[in-house]
Amino acid sequence: MENGTDHEEHIHHVIPVAGMYENWFLDYASYVILERAVPAIDDGFKPVQRRILHAMKELDDGRFNKVANIIGSTMQYHPHGDASIGDAIVNLGQKDLLIETQGNWGDIRTGDSAAAPRYIEARLSKFALDVVFNPQTTEWQMSYDGRKKEPVSLPVKFPMLLAQGVEGIAVGLATKVMPHNFCELIKASVDYLKGKNVNLYPDFPTGGFVDVSNYNEGKKGGKLRVRAKIETVDNKTVAIKEIPFGTTTQSLIDSIVKANDQGKIKIKKVVDNTAKNVEVEVQLASGQSPDVTIAALYAFTDCETSISPNTCVIIDEKPCFMSVNEALRNSTDNTVRLLKSELEIRRAELKEKILFSSLEKIFIENRLYREIEECETWEEVLEAIDQGLDPFKAQFYREITQEDIIRLTEIKIKRISKFDTFKADELLRKLEEELEQVNHHLAHLTDYAIDYFNNLLKKYGKGRERKSQISVFDTIQASKVVANNAKLYVNYKEGFIGYGLKKDEYVMDCSDIDDIIVFRKDGKCLVTKIAEKVFVGKNILHAEVFVKNDERKVYNLIYMDGATGVSRVKRFQVLAVTRDREYDLTKGTKGSKVLYFTANPNGEAETLTIYLNQSCMARNKVFDFDFATLDIKGRGAQGNILSKYPVRKIKLIKEGVSTLAAMDLWFDEHIGILNKDKNGKYLGEFSDEDQILVVYESGEYELTSFELTNRYDARQIIHVEKFDPERVMTAIHYDGPGRNYYVKRFLIETSTQHKRFSFINEGRGCKLVFFTTHPTPEVEIAHKTKLGREFITEKLDEYIDVKGWKAIGNKLFVDKIMKVKMLSKEIPVEKNNSSNTTEDGDQKKLF
Numbered sequence: 001m002e003n004g005t006d007h008e009e010h011i012h013h014v015i016p017v018a019g020m021y022e023n024w025f026l027d028y029a030s031y032v033i034l035e036r037a038v039p040a041i042d043d044g045f046k047p048v049q050r051r052i053l054h055a056m057k058e059l060d061d062g063r064f065n066k067v068a069n070i071i072g073s074t075m076q077y078h079p080h081g082d083a084s085i086g087d088a089i090v091n092l093g094q095k096d097l098l099i100e101t102q103g104n105w106g107d108i109r110t111g112d113s114a115a116a117p118r119y120i121e122a123r124l125s126k127f128a129l130d131v132v133f134n135p136q137t138t139e140w141q142m143s144y145d146g147r148k149k150e151p152v153s154l155p156v157k158f159p160m161l162l163a164q165g166v167e168g169i170a171v172g173l174a175t176k177v178m179p180h181n182f183c184e185l186i187k188a189s190v191d192y193l194k195g196k197n198v199n200l201y202p203d204f205p206t207g208g209f210v211d212v213s214n215y216n217e218g219k220k221g222g223k224l225r226v227r228a229k230i231e232t233v234d235n236k237t238v239a240i241k242e243i244p245f246g247t248t249t250q251s252l253i254d255s256i257v258k259a260n261d262q263g264k265i266k267i268k269k270v271v272d273n274t275a276k277n278v279e280v281e282v283q284l285a286s287g288q289s290p291d292v293t294i295a296a297l298y299a300f301t302d303c304e305t306s307i308s309p310n311t312c313v314i315i316d317e318k319p320c321f322m323s324v325n326e327a328l329r330n331s332t333d334n335t336v337r338l339l340k341s342e343l344e345i346r347r348a349e350l351k352e353k354i355l356f357s358s359l360e361k362i363f364i365e366n367r368l369y370r371e372i373e374e375c376e377t378w379e380e381v382l383e384a385i386d387q388g389l390d391p392f393k394a395q396f397y398r399e400i401t402q403e404d405i406i407r408l409t410e411i412k413i414k415r416i417s418k419f420d421t422f423k424a425d426e427l428l429r430k431l432e433e434e435l436e437q438v439n440h441h442l443a444h445l446t447d448y449a450i451d452y453f454n455n456l457l458k459k460y461g462k463g464r465e466r467k468s469q470i471s472v473f474d475t476i477q478a479s480k481v482v483a484n485n486a487k488l489y490v491n492y493k494e495g496f497i498g499y500g501l502k503k504d505e506y507v508m509d510c511s512d513i514d515d516i517i518v519f520r521k522d523g524k525c526l527v528t529k530i531a532e533k534v535f536v537g538k539n540i541l542h543a544e545v546f547v548k549n550d551e552r553k554v555y556n557l558i559y560m561d562g563a564t565g566v567s568r569v570k571r572f573q574v575l576a577v578t579r580d581r582e583y584d585l586t587k588g589t590k591g592s593k594v595l596y597f598t599a600n601p602n603g604e605a606e607t608l609t610i611y612l613n614q615s616c617m618a619r620n621k622v623f624d625f626d627f628a629t630l631d632i633k634g635r636g637a638q639g640n641i642l643s644k645y646p647v648r649k650i651k652l653i654k655e656g657v658s659t660l661a662a663m664d665l666w667f668d669e670h671i672g673i674l675n676k677d678k679n680g681k682y683l684g685e686f687s688d689e690d691q692i693l694v695v696y697e698s699g700e701y702e703l704t705s706f707e708l709t710n711r712y713d714a715r716q717i718i719h720v721e722k723f724d725p726e727r728v729m730t731a732i733h734y735d736g737p738g739r740n741y742y743v744k745r746f747l748i749e750t751s752t753q754h755k756r757f758s759f760i761n762e763g764r765g766c767k768l769v770f771f772t773t774h775p776t777p778e779v780e781i782a783h784k785t786k787l788g789r790e791f792i793t794e795k796l797d798e799y800i801d802v803k804g805w806k807a808i809g810n811k812l813f814v815d816k817i818m819k820v821k822m823l824s825k826e827i828p829v830e831k832n833n834s835s836n837t838t839e840d841g842d843q844k845k846l847f
Contacts, residue, residue, distance in 0.1 A: 037168035038175050038383075041313040041320075041330055042153040044161025046168065048088045051077040053098065054151055056124050057133050064102050064121035071117055077143045077150045082117075089122065090114045095164050095205070097182075098128040109206055109278050112246030128461050131158045137341045155338050156455065159185045159331035161313065162324055164199065173319055175312035178202035178218060178245075180324070182464040186457045189332040193450050200324050204468045206278075207242030209670075211473040217323035218309040225473050228252070228303040232290040232715070233281070240280040240303065245468075247302045249274050255302040256282065264300040265293060279297070292513060304473070312575045338448045343442050350435040355396055356407065357428050362392050363408045364419045372409075381409065471670055472679045483491065488530065492540045495520075500532035510545050517546035517574060521594050523559050523586035525635070527577045537582075541597050547708055549575050552663060554603040556627045558642060562591025567647050570639030571630045587638055596650045601707050602663075602688065603632070604656030604711075616645035628659050662687040664721075665706055672714035674706060684722040684829050691753065695719040699733060699760035699768035703753050719771055722829075723748070729759070729805075730777050730796050732812065732820060736765020741817060743794075744809025745802045759805050770820040778823040783814040793823065 014785040031178060039046050045053070054074040059065050071085045076098045078085055081235040093101040094108050103120035114120060124132075132154050137154040156360065165179030183202035188198040201212045202224065209227040216222030228272045229242035243252055250273050259265045278525045284293055297303040312321050318529075321816075369387035373383045385405050393400055441448040488510045489501035496504070497516055510516070521539040527546045528534055536543075547553065547824045551573065558569045577583065586592040598606065605627035612621040630640065667673075668680035674692075682693065694702045696716045704710055705725060712720070730745050750757055760766055770779065782789055792814070800810040 013495070034802065035411035038312055038319055039161055039166050039168070040153050041161070041327065042165065042334055043156040044159070044166070044331070045154065045156075046166065048074075048078050048080070049092060050154055050372070050653040051091065051150060052085065052089055052123070053128065053132060056099075060124055060129075060358070062123070062697075063347065064100075064123045066195060067117040067120050067122055076148050079144050082108060086117050089117075093122055095179075096166060096538065098125055098132065098160075099123070100125050109249060109276055110272075111250045121528045123344075126442040130459075131456070132160075132690065134338075134342065134368070136345050137338055140561075148282075154590050157299075157335040157338050157452070158209050158760050159189065159328050162327055165202075171317075173312055175309060176308065176310045177313075177327075178224070178309050179204060181466045182468065183457060183461045185328065185459065186453050189326055189335070189393050190330050190450050190453050192329055193336075193446050194342075197334055198325055198328060199326060201470055202245075202468065204245035206245050206247075207245050207467045208244075208469070208778065209471045209473075210468045212470055213472055215309065217325050217326075218311045219323045219827060220310045220312075220321050222309050224307040226305055226307060226468075227298060227471075227473065230294050230303065230467075232294070235290060236280050236284050238284070238290050238297075240278065240282065240292055240297075242467075243280075244302065244305045246305060246307060249278060249280055251304050252280060256297065259296070259300040265296040267293070270705060289512070295513075311621060314772050323689075330334070331545045335452075336445060339449055339452060340442065340445055343438050343445075343448075346709070347435065347438045347442070350431055350438060351397055354428060354431045354435065355398070356404065357424065357431065357833060358392075358396070359389070359400070359404060361421070361424045361428070362389065364416055365421065368408075369411075370418065373839075378823060382406070385409070388726050398543055411575060417547065418475070422618055450702075454613045472677070473669075478545070486510050486514075486530065488516065488543065490543045493538065495538040495540055496533055497528075497540070497543050498531055498533040506541060508545065513547040515548075515579065517577075518543045519555075519585070519594075519599075523584060523588075523592050523717070524582045524596075525574065525585055526580060526582045527574075528580050539592060542599055544599065546574075550708060551575065552602050552660060552708070554600045554605075554632055554660075556598045556605065556656075557585060557594065558596035558599060558647075559586045559592060559594050559639070561589055562593070563587070563589035565646065566644050567595060567642040568639035569627075569630065569642040571627055572635045572636055572637060573632060574635050581633055585635060595647055598656075600656060600658075602658045603660035603703070605630075606652060606656035608655035609651045609653050610642065610647060611649040611651070612643060613646040613648045618643065618645045624653065627656065632659075655787075658688050660687075663706075667712075669714055669720075672712035672717065674708050674710055676708075681720065682829050683720065684690060686722065693721050693748065693773075695725040695771055696756070697768060698758070699731075699766070700756040700758045701729075701748065702756045703748070703750070706755060718768075719773070721773060727773050728775065728797075728802050730772050730774070731768060731809075732770040732779075732781075732796075732817070733760040733809075734765070734767050734769055735761050735763070735808065736767070736819075737761075737763045739765075741769065741812040741814055742809035743796055743799050743812050744807055745796065745800050745808065746805040749805050757805070761808065769817055772822065773824070774824050774827065776824060780823055781812075781814060781817060782819040782821070784816040784818055788817060 037046065043050065052070065052074050055077065056065070056070055059070065059073055066087065067089055071088060072083045074085045075082065089099070090105060093099045093105050099122050101122055102122065104115040106118060122268070134155045137155040139150045141152050142148070143150050161177060162180045163185055166175060166177045168175045179202060181198050184200065184203065184435060188200055192198050201215060202210060204210065204226065208229050211225040214223040223752055226244035226246070228244055230238050231239050231241055233239050243249060253270050256265070256267065256270055260267050266288050267282055268285050269283040270801060271281040273281055282293070282297070284290065310321070311324055311327060312319055313327065314320070363385070366388065368385055371384040374380045375384055382405050382577050386400070389400055477766065486499040486509070487673060488497065488499060488507040490497050490507050491501060491504040497518065499510070499512065512530065514530050515527050516530050517525060517527045518536045518540055518544045519542040520537050521541055524537065526536060528536060554571055554573055556571050558567060560567050572585070594609065607624060607626045609622065609624050612618050614621060625642065627786055662685035664674050664676065665683045665686050666678055666680045668675055670680070690706060692704045692706050694704060694712060695718055696702070697718055698716065725748060728745050728747060732741060732743050734741050746759065760768055773799070779794055779796060781792050781794060783792070803809070
C-alpha cells in the first residue's frame with residue numbers, strides 16, 4: 001500500500017509535456033526579446049552593444065586595443081560567443097560615432113567585410129567618453145556568472161537609438177529603427193525643450209534620395225522609399241554616385257545585370273569604380289536614352305527600394321511600439337534627468353567640500369588642535385574638538401559628525417604650519433561660486449539642458465551634415481522622367497501614328513515610352529503606346545501625348561447622331577482609360593460623325609457661328625454658340641442638343657478663354673517637370689496666357705507654356721519662375737574674348753515659346769556667372785587679386801540701368817570672380833495671389 005501511495009503521489013506531480021514546451025517557449029521568447037534583439041529606450045543599446053562599450057571603458061587608457069582583446073573582455077559579460085560580439089563591434093565601428101577604428105573595418109557601401117579581429121583595433125571616441133559613461137549615475141547589476149558588475153543601462157545623454165539606428169529580429173516581433181542625422185537630432189531635442197513640435201526624418205550614411213511621405217514617424221505600418229543618386233555622364237553612360245540604404249554596390253550591380261538578362265533594361269556594361277566615393281558606371285546599349293535607362297533602373301533594379309520601419313524598444317522590461325518623435329522626447333527627458341542627477345551629485349560634493357574646508361579653516365585658525373594636548377584618551381580628543389566647534393556649528397548645512405572630527409585629527413602638522421588663510425578663503429570662494437552656479441543650473445534645468453545640447457552640436461557636429469536628400473517619388477513615373485527622345489508623326493488619312501513616320505506630319509516631341517491619345521472622325525477615341533508605327537484607325541482628327549488624370553485638359557465636340565440626324569454638343573475630359581480600347585464619344589449609332597473638335601490644354605471655351613442647311617425648316621438658320629455655357633462632363637456623356645436640323649457649316653468667331661480656376665503649379669528641380677502635387681518650388685497661380693520663364697547655365701532663357709507635359713533638363717537649369725514681362729532680369733557674365741566681367745539688366749522682349757535665346761556673348765570662354773530676378777539685388781562678390789581673395793558689395797540695380805536684352809552691359813572691374821553671394825532677402829511667392837511676384841533665391845551655383 002505504501003508503495004502504491006508513493007506511486008500515486010509521483011503520478012500526481014507529473015507535468016504534461018505540452019505545458020513544459022509552453023513555459024520554455026515563453027521563457028525563450030522573453031529572453032530573446034529582452035537580452036538579444038531589441039534595444040532599451042533608456043540608452044538605445046542592445047545588451048551586446050552595452051556590454052561591448054562597458055568592456056571598452058574598462059580597457060580604456062587612451063590607446064587602441066585589438067578587437068580580439070575587446071571581444072575577450074566582453075565575453076565576461078555576454079555569454080554568446082566571440083562571433084556575435086565581433087559582428088556587433090564591427091557594426092558599431094562602421095557607424096563612426098562611438099568607436100574610433102584603425103585597420104580594415106570593411107565598407108558598408110561595397111559590402112566588403114572587415115578584417116579578422118586580431119588585425120583591427122578600436123578605442124572609444126571622445127564623443128562616447130563625453131555622453132555615454134558616468135559611474136555615479138549608472139545602475140549596476142551582477143553579470144551572468146556573478147563575478148563582475150555590469151550596467152543595467154548606460155547613462156547616455158543623447159538620442160543614441162535614433163542616431164545609430166538598429167535592426168533586430170526576436171520571437172514574435174522585430175525592430176527596425178532608421179538612423180537619423182546627428183545635427184538634426186540635437187536641434188530637435190533643443191526645439192522640444194523649447195516647447196516646439198518636432199518631426200524627424202531618416203538620414204542614411206550611404207546618401208541617396210529618400211521619400212518620407214509615408215514614413216508615419218517611424219511607426220509600425222510606415223514605409224520609406226530610397227533611391228540611388230544617378231547622373232548622366234554622356235549620351236552613352238550614366239553613373240550611380242550614391243546608393244540606397246540597405247544595398248551595396250555589389251548587390252546593386254547584381255540587380256542591374258539581372259534586369260538586363262530579363263530584358264527590362266538594355267545595357268552594354270557595368271563597371272564599379274568605387275574608391276573614396278561611390279561610382280558605378282552603367283554603359284548603355286546602342287540607341288538607348290540615358291533618361292529612359294535611369295527611369296528603368298529605378299523601376300526594375302535595387303536603385304530604388306522600400307523600407308518598412310518599426311520602432312520597437314524595451315521600456316520597463318517590456319517591448320513597446322512607438323514613433324521616432326516619441327523616442328526623441330523620451331531620450332531628451334532622460335537626458336534632462338541625467339543632467340539633473342549629475343548636478344545634484346556635484347552639489348552634494350561641493351557642499352561637503354565647503355563644509356570640510358570651513359571646518360579645517362576653523363580648526364586651524366582657532367587653534368583647536370591645542371585643546372587636545374591635555375587629553376589622555378581618544379574619546380577626550382574627539383569631545384574636545386567637538387566642544388571647540390560648538391560656536392560655529394550653526395553655520396553648517398548639516399550636523400557635524402564624528403567622522404568629520406576624525407578627518408580633522410588626520411590633518412598633518414606640516415599642513416597646519418603652512419596654512420594660508422588667503423588661499424583658504426580663495427578656495428572657499430571658488431567652491432561657493434561653483435555651488436551657486438550649480439544651484440542656478442538646477443533652478444533653470446531646461447536652459448541648462450539646451451546649452452548642453454548646443455555645446456554637443458558645436459563640439460561634434462562638424463562634418464555630420466545630412467547626407468540623404470529628402471524628395472518625393474510619388475509623381476516620378478517613367479513616362480515623366482524620360483526626356484523627349486522621340487517625335488510623334490501622324491498620317492491622318494491612313495490612320496497611322498509613330499515616331500518612325502518621318503515622311504508624315506510632325507505633331508509634337510514625345511518620349512518612346514509615352515501613351516498617345518487619338519480622336520477619329522467617326523467619334524471614337526483610344527489611347528495606345530507609341531511605337532515606330534501603329535495603326536489606330538482611318539481619318540484621324542487629333543493625336544497627342546496622353547496625360548492620365550489631367551483635369552485641365554478639356555475637349556470641345558460637336559457631332560451628328562447617325563440614327564436621328566440630331567447635332568449634339570459636349571465638353572468632356574478623358575482622365576483614365578484602358579489602353580488600346582476604343583471609346584465612343586457619340587451615342588455610338590451607325591453613321592455618327594464629328595462636325596467640330598478642339599483640344600484645350602487649359603479648359604478654353606470658344607464661340608462659334610453655326611450655319612444650318614438652307615432647305616431646313618428652322619426659323620434661325622444662323623446662330624452663335626458659346627462652349628462656356630456647357631458644363632464639363634465625362635467622355636461618355638451624350639451632350640446637349642445643338643440643333644435638330646442638318647448643320648451645313650461651323651465657323652470660329654472668337655478664341656476661347658479658360659473657364660477653369662487658376663491652377664497652382666510647382667516645379668520639381670530634381671526631375672524637371674511641372675506638377676500640381678506640391679513637389680519642389682512653388683511657381684504661382686497660372687491661367688489663360690501665363691507663361692514660364694526658364695534660365696539655363698549656358699546664359700540662355702526660354703519662355704514655355706505651363707502644360708504638365710512639358711519636360712525640362714533640370715541639370716542645365718538655374719532658375720524657373722512664372723513669367724512677368726515687367727520684371728527685370730539681372731546677370732553677371734564673363735566675356736571670353738574680351739576677358740572682362742559685365743553686369744547687365746534687361747527685360748524679356750521676345751514672345752516665341754519653346755525657343756532659347758542667349759542673353760550673353762556666345763564666343764569662346766563666355767559664361768554666365770550669376771542670375772536673379774530680384775527687383776533690388778545686392779550681392780557680395782569674392783574675387784581673386786594679387787594679394788589674395790577680396791570682397792566687394794554691389795547694389796546691381798544701381799550699378800546699371802535697364803537696357804536691351806542683347807546689350808553687353810557695364811564692365812565690372814574685378815580680375816577673377818570666385819563666388820557671388822546674394823545679400824538681398826528672398827521675396828516669397830504667395831499662394832492664392834494672382835500677382836506675378838515670384839520667388840527669388842533658388843540660385844544654382846555656377847562655379
